[in-house]
Amino acid sequence: MANTGWDEFEIGAMLRSFDGKIDDIAGTLQEDRAYSQNNSFVASVADWRIEKPVFNKDFCIDCQFCWIYCPDISIISRDKKMIGVDMDHCKGCGICVEVCPTNPKSLLMFPEHADEEAELAKWPEKDEEKK
Numbered sequence: 001m002a003n004t005g006w007d008e009f010e011i012g013a014m015l016r017s018f019d020g021k022i023d024d025i026a027g028t029l030q031e032d033r034a035y036s037q038n039n040s041f042v043a044s045v046a047d048w049r050i051e052k053p054v055f056n057k058d059f060c061i062d063c064q065f066c067w068i069y070c071p072d073i074s075i076i077s078r079d080k081k082m083i084g085v086d087m088d089h090c091k092g093c094g095i096c097v098e099v100c101p102t103n104p105k106s107l108l109m110f111p112e113h114a115d116e117e118a119e120l121a122k123w124p125e126k127d128e129e130k131k
């Protein structure tokens with residue numbers, strides 16, 4: 001099953017996303033869910049990303065905009081606190097950066113190979129001309 005191609009399944013085949021019985025999937029944290037090997041959550045699906053978001057918690061106000069708008073559910077938030085980015089699933093679309101309202105932004109896009117600590121060290125200053 002692990003190496004079966006998408007076009008090798010019988011028409012109508014059903015792949016289960018989880019192993020075993022699920023009682024409260026919405027109330028279970030992602031890392032605690034029993035994902036099956038059929039579920040893309042267990043694999044990195046971000047190999048083709050060319051830019052990545054870097055998170056600077058010093059400016060974050062935990063507004064959760066990035067969490068709401070991320071199309072890949074790749075913003076990690078716990079108890080309404082922004083924690084970081086799930087880099088195994090982030091596609092590098094930049095939407096989280098676009099919607100981040102802080103000045104300077106708390107998320108910025110950088111080339112995939114950029115060193116995160118180095119980018120954090122030269123984060124932009126507040127733009128006084130912006131409200």
Ligand code: SF4
Nearest residue numbers: 070090091093094096
């Ligand atoms: S770059 Fe796109 S996919 Fe990645 S965390 Fe931001 S919004 Fe989500």
Ligand code: SF4
Nearest residue numbers: 060061063064066100
């Ligand atoms: S959008 Fe920006 S300020 Fe709001 S939670 Fe995300 S990183 Fe923090």
